Amino acid sequence: MLEKEKEALARRIAGEIALSSDPGKTMRKWREIFGISQTELAEHLGVSSSVISDYEGGRRKSPGAATIKKFVEALLEIDEKRGGNVIKAFSRTIGVELPTSAILDIREFAIPVTIAELVEAVKGEVMTRKDELERRIYGYTVVDSIKAILEMSSEEFLKLYGWTTERALVFTKVSTGRSPMIAVRVQGLKPAVVVVHGVKKLDELAVRLAEKEKIPLVVSHAENENELISGLRALVEKSERTA
Numbered sequence: 001m002l003e004k005e006k007e008a009l010a011r012r013i014a015g016e017i018a019l020s021s022d023p024g025k026t027m028r029k030w031r032e033i034f035g036i037s038q039t040e041l042a043e044h045l046g047v048s049s050s051v052i053s054d055y056e057g058g059r060r061k062s063p064g065a066a067t068i069k070k071f072v073e074a075l076l077e078i079d080e081k082r083g084g085n086v087i088k089a090f091s092r093t094i095g096v097e098l099p100t101s102a103i104l105d106i107r108e109f110a111i112p113v114t115i116a117e118l119v120e121a122v123k124g125e126v127m128t129r130k131d132e133l134e135r136r137i138y139g140y141t142v143v144d145s146i147k148a149i150l151e152m153s154s155e156e157f158l159k160l161y162g163w164t165t166e167r168a169l170v171f172t173k174v175s176t177g178r179s180p181m182i183a184v185r186v187q188g189l190k191p192a193v194v195v196v197h198g199v200k201k202l203d204e205l206a207v208r209l210a211e212k213e214k215i216p217l218v219v220s221h222a223e224n225e226n227e228l229i230s231g232l233r234a235l236v237e238k239s240e241r242t243a
Contacts, residue, residue, distance in 0.1 A: 102147035112136035129216040145171040177206035
């Protein structure tokens with residue numbers, strides 16, 4: 001299944017771990033992207049959970065090529081047994097030109113950040129699911145809501161998620177928040193958090209949809225799009241310094 005895509009993803013993961021200044025943190029990041037627990041990964045590899053924990057916590061020396069290979073193969077094998085959702089998501093990003101006129105910025109974090117950190121970066125106000133602020137996300141996509149909703153096809157919209165839905169979708173030029181939440185609901189895939197910018201009066205339907213879909217909805221009070229994106233990029237830089 002998707003052999004070329006699987007090979008490309010394996011090279012990406014292995015390369016990130018090998019080149020990382022903190023391989024353990026990078027291993028944890030990818031394990032969490034695949035949604036695999038330390039226990040499940042340890043059982044698949046035939047080691048104790050403490051071994052995985054020690055690598056991720058930096059208590060063991062940096063993994064060698066053989067260890068990285070086994071780690072990557074385990075992630076992919078477990079994902080395939082579950083239906084290959086991560087591999088399929090990654091395959092959608094290969095060789096595809098995104099609708100750049102709608103995308104204002106798209107970045108991945110070197111290490112995951114919490115929704116709470118994202119909220120601070122965008123000068124946000126949390127409207128729903130305040131109990132999920134410690135949830136970790138792996139990237140963000142900032143889109144012009146008018147172009148995204150009016151011009152993008154369903155297939156193009158799905159590509160806003162990159163290789164993981166555990167990210168923030170940030171919509172600009174939003175007046176009430178209703179249209180972005182409707183668009184998110186009908187697409188099937190759900191982001192970890194939705195941020196809306198430019199809201200004059202938040203529509204109650206947007207709030208109800210966010211609650212129904214169990215998605216934290218955040219209203220950004222950044223003065224303009226430049227300030228919004230600058231805050232997000234500063235968060236990327238912070239994650240790179242921490243990595």
